Amino acid sequence: MNRRKIVAGNWKMNTDLHEALSLASAIRDNSKSITGVEKIIFPPFTFLSALNEVTKDEKSLAIGGQNCSEHEKGAYTGETAASMLRSVGCEYVLVGHSERRTYFSETSAQLISKIKIALQNNLKIIFCFGEQLSERKSNKHFETVKLQLEEVLTSFPKEEILNLVLAYEPVWAIGTGETATPEQAQEMHAFIRKTLTGIFSKEIADQMPILYGGSCNAQNARDLFACPDVDGGLIGGASLKAEDFCIIMKSFS
Numbered sequence: 001m002n003r004r005k006i007v008a009g010n011w012k013m014n015t016d017l018h019e020a021l022s023l024a025s026a027i028r029d030n031s032k033s034i035t036g037v038e039k040i041i042f043p044p045f046t047f048l049s050a051l052n053e054v055t056k057d058e059k060s061l062a063i064g065g066q067n068c069s070e071h072e073k074g075a076y077t078g079e080t081a082a083s084m085l086r087s088v089g090c091e092y093v094l095v096g097h098s099e100r101r102t103y104f105s106e107t108s109a110q111l112i113s114k115i116k117i118a119l120q121n122n123l124k125i126i127f128c129f130g131e132q133l134s135e136r137k138s139n140k141h142f143e144t145v146k147l148q149l150e151e152v153l154t155s156f157p158k159e160e161i162l163n164l165v166l167a168y169e170p171v172w173a174i175g176t177g178e179t180a181t182p183e184q185a186q187e188m189h190a191f192i193r194k195t196l197t198g199i200f201s202k203e204i205a206d207q208m209p210i211l212y213g214g215s216c217n218a219q220n221a222r223d224l225f226a227c228p229d230v231d232g233g234l235i236g237g238a239s240l241k242a243e244d245f246c247i248i249m250k251s252f253s
């Protein structure tokens with residue numbers, strides 16, 4: 001199956017304006033010749049507008065917000081609306097990252113609202129989910145992931161669902177240097193595709209890109225991306241080095 005290939009970089013709360021501008025420029029310049037892969041960067045909100053100026057002429061390099069509000073607009077001090085992201089050139093938004101679920105107690109109901117509002121504002125969504133270490137150790141990882149998918153995705157009709165990209169990110173692998181093995185990633189991605197077939201259809205499951213995230217780097221990306229159901233990666237730490245991030249983009253066989 002010839003699915004979209006995607007490499008996305010989540011910068012989290014890193015860089016200042018100067019560093020963000022030079023990182024985005026280096027990624028843009030070094031990735032120009034890399035074809036057949038969609039590239040996305042998720043910088044901090046404050047730099048999006050400036051980085052849009054850097055990336056807007058490079059069609060295969062998109063920018064996105066790391067989060068958006070579950071509300072459309074109004075008296076929500078400190079929040080950022082999906083419409084605001086769109087107005088500064090974002091094509092994407094990350095929803096459901098484990099750091100948002102853990103540190104900001106985001107619930108599935110909130111994630112559904114965020115995705116609905118993002119869709120209304122013509123944003124595409126990278127929806128993140130994945131099990132905790134304790135869930136994997138007690139062999140509950142499939143059950144957990146199925147529930148995370150069903151709780152959110154069943155709120156969306158088939159016609160809208162392909163505006164989402166999925167990112168399986170086992171929490172025990174995020175920022176820890178411990179990566180899922182290609183076997184573990186493939187096993188879970190195949191399970192996710194089976195779950196999508198159950199919720200939607202085989203046709204949708206076959207088309208939906210599923211990214212792996214969790215200590216993916218320039219050394220291990222090739223083995224992970226060689227798995228038939230792994231369609232790319234959501235990259236944290238390694239996306240802060242333009243050279244490594246571009247090696248990852250070139251890691252599809």
Ligand code: PEP
Nearest residue numbers: 174175213214215236237
């Ligand atoms: C992430 O934050 O989505 C992530 C995968 O981080 P890291 O690559 O640093 O584990």
